[in-house]
Amino acid sequence: MQVFKIPESMKKGFKYTFCPGCDHGIAIRLIAELLDEMGLQEKTICATSIGCSVFLYDFLNVDCIEAPHGRAMAEATGVKRARPDKFVFTYQGDGDFASIGFAESSHAALRAENLTGICINNTTYGMTGGQHGPTTLIGQKTTTSPMGRFKETYGYPVRIAEHIALCEGTAFSARVALDTVPHINQAKKALKKAIQVQLDGLGYGFVEILSTCPTNWKMTPEEAHERVKNEMIPVFPLGIFKDKTEDN
Amino acid sequence: MVSYSDKQLIKGNYAIAEASVKAGCECYFGYPITPQTEIGEYLSQRMYDLKRGYVCAESELAAINMVIGAVSTGAKAMTSSSSCAVALMQEALSYACSDELPVVLINVMRAGPGLGYIYPAQGDYFQSVYGGGNGDYKLTVLAPSNVQECIDLTYRAFYLAQKWRNPTMVLADGLLGQMMEPASFGEYPYPEVDNSSWALTGAKGREGRAIYSCARDEDEHNAKIRRLFEKYDLIAKEETTWEEFNTEDADVVLVAFGSMTRNIKAAMKVLRSQGIKAGAFRPVTLSPFPTERLNQLADSVDKFVVVEMNMGQMINDVKLAVNGKSDVKLVNRPVGEWLSVEEIVAGVKNIIGDKTYASV
Amino acid sequence: MAHIVIDETRCKSCFICVNTCPKGLIKKSDRMSTLGDRYVEFVDENNECLGCAMCATRCPDMAITEVYK
Numbered sequence: 001m002q003v004f005k006i007p008e009s010m011k012k013g014f015k016y017t018f019c020p021g022c023d024h025g026i027a028i029r030l031i032a033e034l035l036d037e038m039g040l041q042e043k044t045i046c047a048t049s050i051g052c053s054v055f056l057y058d059f060l061n062v063d064c065i066e067a068p069h070g071r072a073m074a075e076a077t078g079v080k081r082a083r084p085d086k087f088v089f090t091y092q093g094d095g096d097f098a099s100i101g102f103a104e105s106s107h108a109a110l111r112a113e114n115l116t117g118i119c120i121n122n123t124t125y126g127m128t129g130g131q132h133g134p135t136t137l138i139g140q141k142t143t144t145s146p147m148g149r150f151k152e153t154y155g156y157p158v159r160i161a162e163h164i165a166l167c168e169g170t171a172f173s174a175r176v177a178l179d180t181v182p183h184i185n186q187a188k189k190a191l192k193k194a195i196q197v198q199l200d201g202l203g204y205g206f207v208e209i210l211s212t213c214p215t216n217w218k219m220t221p222e223e224a225h226e227r228v229k230n231e232m233i234p235v236f237p238l239g240i241f242k243d244k245t246e247d248n
Numbered sequence: 249m250v251s252y253s254d255k256q257l258i259k260g261n262y263a264i265a266e267a268s269v270k271a272g273c274e275c276y277f278g279y280p281i282t283p284q285t286e287i288g289e290y291l292s293q294r295m296y297d298l299k300r301g302y303v304c305a306e307s308e309l310a311a312i313n314m315v316i317g318a319v320s321t322g323a324k325a326m327t328s329s330s331s332c333a334v335a336l337m338q339e340a341l342s343y344a345c346s347d348e349l350p351v352v353l354i355n356v357m358r359a360g361p362g363l364g365y366i367y368p369a370q371g372d373y374f375q376s377v378y379g380g381g382n383g384d385y386k387l388t389v390l391a392p393s394n395v396q397e398c399i400d401l402t403y404r405a406f407y408l409a410q411k412w413r414n415p416t417m418v419l420a421d422g423l424l425g426q427m428m429e430p431a432s433f434g435e436y437p438y439p440e441v442d443n444s445s446w447a448l449t450g451a452k453g454r455e456g457r458a459i460y461s462c463a464r465d466e467d468e469h470n471a472k473i474r475r476l477f478e479k480y481d482l483i484a485k486e487e488t489t490w491e492e493f494n495t496e497d498a499d500v501v502l503v504a505f506g507s508m509t510r511n512i513k514a515a516m517k518v519l520r521s522q523g524i525k526a527g528a529f530r531p532v533t534l535s536p537f538p539t540e541r542l543n544q545l546a547d548s549v550d551k552f553v554v555v556e557m558n559m560g561q562m563i564n565d566v567k568l569a570v571n572g573k574s575d576v577k578l579v580n581r582p583v584g585e586w587l588s589v590e591e592i593v594a595g596v597k598n599i600i601g602d603k604t605y606a607s608v
Numbered sequence: 609m610a611h612i613v614i615d616e617t618r619c620k621s622c623f624i625c626v627n628t629c630p631k632g633l634i635k636k637s638d639r640m641s642t643l644g645d646r647y648v649e650f651v652d653e654n655n656e657c658l659g660c661a662m663c664a665t666r667c668p669d670m671a672i673t674e675v676y677k
Contacts, residue, residue, distance in 0.1 A: 004612075004664040004675035011456070016669050020620035025668035042452040047317065048460075057458035063448035065320045066460035068343050071313035074305070078317025079448070081301035082275050082325060086450055104313075107306040181628070181662045214622075221622035221668075 007032035009041040014059045021221020023178040023211035024052060027120060028059055030188045031091070034195060035062070040087045045079050047072040049092040049101070051127045053120060056091050070101025073108040076115050087198065089116035094208075095125050098160045099134040105164070112169025112203040116194045119160055119206070122213040123232065130216025134158045137235055142216075157235065161208040165241035171203035174240040177210040179228040183238070193245060202244050210236055254432035260398045260424040261286035263431055264354055267402035268326055269294055271436045273352070275301030275325040277314035279333065282366040283422035284356035287328040301325070312337040312344075312353065319349050320459050322447030324406055328354035330422075331372050332363055335380055341415050342381025345476070346461035348446075350409035353417045354402070356425040357506075359583035368422030369583040370506060373561035376419050377535045384473055386480045388416040388487070389534040393509035395429035401532070407438035412483050413446070419534060421557075423507045423586060484536035491530045494520065495545055498527030500600055503542075503566055504555040505531055508586065512555050515592035526596065534562070542569035552576045553596050555587060610659035610677050612650050618671035621645035625663040625672060631656045634663060 009032040016025045035041045044062040048054050050069035057064035067075040072090040080088045090097075097105050097119040108115055124142055125131040132145040135157045139148045149157075165173035172194050176187035187209060194205030210232050212224035219227060258266075265287045268276070276295055278288040288304070295302035301318065305311035311327045318325035329337065334355045344351045355376065359369035376389045388408050390401040401418050409416040448457055463469035493513060495501055500519075502512035509530040519526035529545065529552075531538050546552070552574055554563040560578045567576045579595035581587055587595075612634075621641065625634045625648060633656060637647040650657075659677025664670075 001659075001677050002674060003659055003677045004661040004672070006670055006673050010670075015618055018668070020622040020668075021624065022668055025670065026666070029670055043450040045321065045448050045450060054460075054462055057456070057460060061456040062451050063456050064458040064460070065317060065448060066343075066347075066458065066462060067313060067316075068339055071309065071340070074310040074313035075317030075320070077303060077310075078275065078277065078314035078319075078325065079321055080317075081277075081303060081314070082318035082323035083321045083449075086321075103306050104310050107310065111303070181665050184665050221624050222627055225624075 007036045009035040009061055011059055011061045016059065017055060018052060019215040021212055021214040021224055023209070024120060026178045026184060027118070027209050027211065028056060030184070030191055031118070032060060034188065034192055038195060040195070043085065044087045044089070045083070047076040047079065047088070047090045049090065049096040051093040051096055051125070053091050053093050053096065070096055071104055072096065073101060073104040073115070073117065077108055077113050080113060080115055084114070087195070089118060089195070091118050092120070093126070094119055094121040094123070094135045094160065095133045098158050106167060109164050109167035109170045109204040109206065114198045114201055114203065116198045116205040118191070118194070119208045120211045121160065121208050121236065122211045123157070124213055124216050126213045126216055130213070135160070137231060159236060161206065161241050164206045167204070169203045170206060170242050171197035171244040172205040173242040175208045175210065175236055175238050177228055177233060177238055179225040190240065193243065197245060254434065255430040257428050257430050258395060259286065259426065259428045260395045260420060261356065261426070262290050263395050263398045264328070264402050264418065264420070265290040265294065266433060267399040268406070269298065270433055271403050271406040272324050273300070273326050273406065274323040275318040277303045277305050277311040277325065277327050279305050279308045279311050279329065281330045281333045283358055283368070283425045284328050284330045284354065286425070287354060308333040308336040309340070312340040312351070315351050316340060316344055316347070316349055319351055320448050322443040322449065324352070324410070326352035326354065328356065330356050330358045331360050334372065334375065338380035341379065341387060342383055342385055343461050344415040345385035345387065346383070347459050348413040349415065349459070350413055351415040352405050352409050353415065355417055355419050357419065357421040364583065366422060367584050368557065368586070370421060370508065370557040371561070371583065372419065373505070373534065373556070373558060376417055377537070377565070385476065386535055388412065388414050388483060389419050390416065390532060391419045391506040391534050392424060393507050393530065395424065395427060396431040398424060399431055399433055403436055403438060408487060410441035410443065412479065414479070414483065419506065421506055480536070487533060488536045488538050489532040490538040490541060491532060493528040495527035495529060495549070497525055498549055499525045500551045500553060500596060501527040501529050501545060501549045502553050502555055502592070502596065503529045503562070505534055505562055508555055508557060511587060511589055511592055514589040515596065518589060518593050519596060524600070537565050537569070539565070539569040542566060543571060543573070546570040546573035549574050551600060553579055553599055555579045555592055557581060557583065557586065609655060610657040611652060612657065612663060612672050613674040614648065614650055615671050615673045616647050618669045619647055620669055621647065622668065623648065624666050624668065628662050628666045630660065630662065631658065633657055
């Protein structure tokens with residue numbers, strides 16, 4: 001019996017262009033599996049963002065609009081208001097979602113837009129080569145915090161999922177990780193709920209995914225996953241911070 | 249033909265707003281800024297009543313990107329704003345040109361630079377025609393001169409945006425936005441454009457589509473930009489429009505855009521009555537600009553006097569069009585009260601050396 | 609019979625699967641890609657594979673394309 005296959009919602013013959021050990025690949029696969037399982041592929045429109053996440057349209061066989069940096073939630077709002085019958089989600093990095101696009105992200109949640117937001121948090125700006133970003137951990141060295149992030153100059157990292165959970169219009173907000181098999185399975189469940197709240201018209205669904213950036217962290221893939229466990233999860237605790245669905 | 253009874257007394261901003269409804273605008277996204285706020289106020293109720301989309305956006309950045317999102321699905325959508333806030337939208341306009349999306353944007357100009365003030369001006373000619381965004385691109389820009397044209401050119405903006413898949417701007421100003429005039433809506437006069445070949449409707453029975461501006465192959469990127477500019481050439485060939493008055497025998501031709509057209513037409517009549525062979529020329533499309541026609545006129549016209557409410561912006565395009573064949577001069581005021589007919593007449597006389605009636 | 613299928617053209621030699629397989633059935637190969645990275649091999653001489661798909665679940669590149677139980 002076949003227990004694993006490449007999801008139908010992936011583009012035929014796709015090959016990921018991410019670095020070895022990057023969790024983007026797992027996140028996209030989970031989305032594709034859910035689009036298959038929930039029968040959504042043909043009615044999906046995705047707003048991609050700027051950063052490594054932009055290449056989603058090379059891999060996922062759905063309609064995509066590429067948003068300027070930070071504006072994915074605004075474009076998704078436009079799509080959803082024009083075509084309320086479609087399933088609309090954004091796929092963004094932490095810099096896109098929670099730095100340059102924090103206004104758009106928060107206001108989409110406050111307006112209770114029926115949208116699903118997926119944010120990959122890898123504590124750095126990956127595509128530009130590992131700069132200090134909104135989620136960079138205290139003490140973390142990046143190319144623009146070479147002595148490590150210290151609070152006096154750089155302030156504090158943002159806990160995105162908790163922030164979005166505070167918005168009245170948010171129906172579901174969770175933080176998940178992809179470092180272990182149980183965490184990956186939990187991530188899929190959370191993503192499914194974030195999708196379901198949109199389909200049920202309950203409001204804004206959001207999942208923050210703790211992810212690796214081995215290249216910019218200067219680590220091997222498994223060292224990077226150790227870092228997720230040992231350094232990121234203590235600061236960004238996993239869990240569901242808001243859930244308006246009935247079975248909660 | 250429009251019968252007299254079709255007309256109603258209406259403010260420019262309301263005229264634009266209702267014209268967008270009649271043009272089939274399915275979604276409006278906006279953020280308040282004087283002097284265009286009535287457009288959003290009007291549509292907040294009207295779109296709700298019609299069960300169409302309306303979002304009071306968190307910023308102009310969000311508003312224009314919501315428009316991009318909506319039009320990417322094949323829907324008609326627009327936003328409206330004013331000068332310093334249109335500046336915020338320039339990034340998205342560059343994206344929309346690259347993505348070839350039929351965005352409609354209304355700019356009711358106020359005075360700049362910076363926050364400036366809410367009285368009218370025409371300081372956004374460069375911003376509109378030459379663009380404030382990055383890279384090579386061109387918007388289609390239409391400039392109405394009265395409230396009736398606010399309606400007509402809003403209709404046309406929706407059609408041109410769809411037809412050419414290019415962001416189209418209606419460049420009005422605070423004077424037009426706040427002015428009441430009799431005008432008639434009639435019916436939206438243009439055919440609907442089929443957008444099924446590119447719109448994002450969900451990947452049903454076909455491969456997933458992506459609308460993006462990210463370029464990863466240099467040759468493809470070059471080819472894409474050249475193709476865009478071939479399209480702009482076609483737009484120029486087919487859509488360039490202008491008005492001219494008494495140019496056949498004119499020695500001096502007054503050139504203005506937008507609502508200043510009204511005053512140069514009046515000034516032309518005064519100058520004619522005083523024996524000066526004056527004509528008037530008014531581009532309706534600022535981009536594409538009626539370069540060829542101005543160049544032809546320059547064969548017989550001695551002087552062009554460009555009248556603008558800025559420090560001289562459109563005059564550059566007039567000079568490029570005339571290409572040294574005739575003299576091109578400027579009568580202007582940067583911002584505020586429109587140049588009166590008397591001031592324009594005096595300015596023209598000053599330029600052509602007739603001091604008899606000059607009083608400025 | 610439980611087994612997995614590896615698409616070497618997708619493999620980026622991150623070796624996450626090598627660490628993940630509870631039975632240690634995925635090994636670094638002696639063969640190398642054109643970039644000089646070692647491929648991974650599925651070696652299951654005693655039919656120990658459980659078909660748990662943990663390797664495929666963690667593979668970031670979907671290089672493990674099929675799992676049978």
